[in-house]
Amino acid sequence: MQMNLHSLVLAGILGAGMICLSSCSPQSTVQxxxxxxxxxxxxxxxxxxxxxxxxxxxxVAQGQIEPNSDFGPTHPEFxxxxxxxxxxxxxxxxxxxxxxxxxxxxxxxxxxGRERLLGNILxxxxxxxxxxxxxxxxxxxEQVKLQQLDDEVRLRQILVETEAxxxxxxxxxxxxxxxxxxxxxxxxDVRTRLEGGDLGWISPxxxxxxxxxxxxxxxTGEVSAPFEFVDGWLIVKVDERRTTPPKTKSExxxxxxxxxxxxxxxxxxxxxxARADVQQRDPEEYLENSEAPETPSEPSQEETPTP
Numbered sequence: 165m166q167m168n169l170h171s172l173v174l175a176g177i178l179g180a181g182m183i184c185l186s187s188c189s190p191q192s193t194v195q196x197x198x199x200x201x202x203x204x205x206x207x208x209x210x211x212x213x214x215x216x217x218x219x220x221x222x223x224v225a226q227g228q229i230e231p232n233s234d235f236g237p238t239h240p241e242f243x244x245x246x247x248x249x250x251x252x253x254x255x256x257x258x259x260x261x262x263x264x265x266x267x268x269x270x271x272x273x274x275x276x277g278r279e280r281l282l283g284n285i286l287x288x289x290x291x292x293x294x295x296x297x298x299x300x301x302x303x304x305x306e307q308v309k310l311q312q313l314d315d316e317v318r319l320r321q322i323l324v325e326t327e328a329x330x331x332x333x334x335x336x337x338x339x340x341x342x343x344x345x346x347x348x349x350x351x352x353d354v355r356t357r358l359e360g361g362d363l364g365w366i367s368p369x370x371x372x373x374x375x376x377x378x379x380x381x382x383x384t385g386e387v388s389a390p391f392e393f394v395d396g397w398l399i400v401k402v403d404e405r406r407t408t409p410p411k412t413k414s415e416x417x418x419x420x421x422x423x424x425x426x427x428x429x430x431x432x433x434x435x436x437x438a439r440a441d442v443q444q445r446d447p448e449e450y451l452e453n454s455e456a457p458e459t460p461s462e463p464s465q466e467e468t469p470t471p
Contacts (some may be wrong), residue, residue: 179388206246219246229292230418290428295421297347301377303420304413308380309369317368317379318404322346323353323396330390330397337387343401352396363404375400378408 207214219242220235228241235242262271320343324330333350337343344360351357368376372394379402382388387401 207250209250210257212253212257214249214253215244216248218298222249222465229448230421231288255440279298287425287429290432291421291425294428298422299415300420301413302431303424304381304416305373306375306378307420309415315368315410316365316406317402318365319379320344320347320401320403321362321363321394322351322358322399324350325352327392327398328391332397334387334390334399337399343387361401363446381413383412384409 182371204215204217206216206219216236218231220233221233221241222231223229223241223245224231226245228245229235229239237243259265265274321331322330322343324333329350333346337346344362347357347361351361353361356363357437368379371379374391375393375398378391378398378400382400382402384402384405388399389395390399392398
C-alpha cells in the first residue's frame with residue numbers, strides 16, 4: 165500500500181499548513197477583543213486567545229498524536245506544544261506591529277499559507293466523513309486475508325447464544341480460568357465442546373467472516389473479545405500458528421488511515437483537475453530563456469564611434 169511514502173507526504177501536507185502565522189488574515193491584529201481563559205482557551209497572548217483545538221491541531225501536525233485523539237493538559241507534550249504556539253503568536257504580533265504584512269511578497273506568502281490551511285481543512289473534512297471505523301475495519305479484513313494466505317492456526321472456540329453469556333465467560337477467562345474448562349462447561353458447539361473447544365489446525369481464510377479478521381487480531385496464546393457470529397456469540401483462542409501472524413488492527417490502523425486518507429485526496433484531486441482550467445508554462449520555454457545568449461545592446465547614436 166506504499167504506506168511509508170504516503171506517511172511522509174501526509175506529514176508534509178499537515179506540517180506545511182502550520183507554517184502560516186496566526187496573522188494570515190489581514191484583519192487579525194493585536195487590538196482584537198479581550199479574550200479570557202476558559203474551557204476552550206489554552207492561553208491568552210496580548211488579548212488574543214490560543215484555543216485548545218489549536219494546540220491539538222499543532223500536535224497532529226508535529227506527529228505527536230493521531231487526528232481526533234485526546235490531547236489535553238495532562239498529556240506530557242501538551243505544554244511544550246502550547247509554548248511553541250505562544251512564541252509563534254508573539255512573533256506574528258510583532259510582525260504586524262512592524263507592518264511586515266504590508267510588503268507585497270509577504271502578502272503573497274500569507275496567501276499561500278492560507279491556501280495550505282484551507283487544503284488541510286478539506287483533508288480533515290474528508291477524513292472525518294470517509295475514514296470511518298467501518299472503513300478501517302473493511303480495509304483491515306482485506307489486508308488480513310492477504311497476509312493469511314498461507315497461514316494455519318490451532319484454534320479453540322466457545323459458542324453461546326447471547327452477548328451477555330459471552331461477556332460473562334470472557335470475564336472469567338480474563339480472570340485466569342482455563343479456556344478448555346470454560347468451553348466444556350458453556351460451549352453449545354457439540355462437535356468441539358468435549359475437546360475443550362479445539363477446532364484443530366485450520367486455514368483462517370477458509371472460514372466465514374468475521375472469523376479471519378478476528379483471528380488475525382488475536383495474539384498467539386491470547387483470547388479474543390466476544391463477537392457475534394452466524395449461530396450466536398463466539399470467543400476464540402489462538403493456541404499456535406504455523407506461519408508469521410499478521411499485524412493486529414491497532415498495529416495496522418495508522419497505515420490504514422494514511423492509505424484511506426490519500427485515496428480520498430487522490431480521488432478529489434482527480435475530480436477537481438478534470439473540472440479545472442489549468443495552464444502551465446511550457447518547460448521548453450524555461451530552457452530557451454535560460455540557454456539563450458545575452459544579446460549585446462546597440463550603442464546609442466551619441467556613443468557611435470566616428471570613423
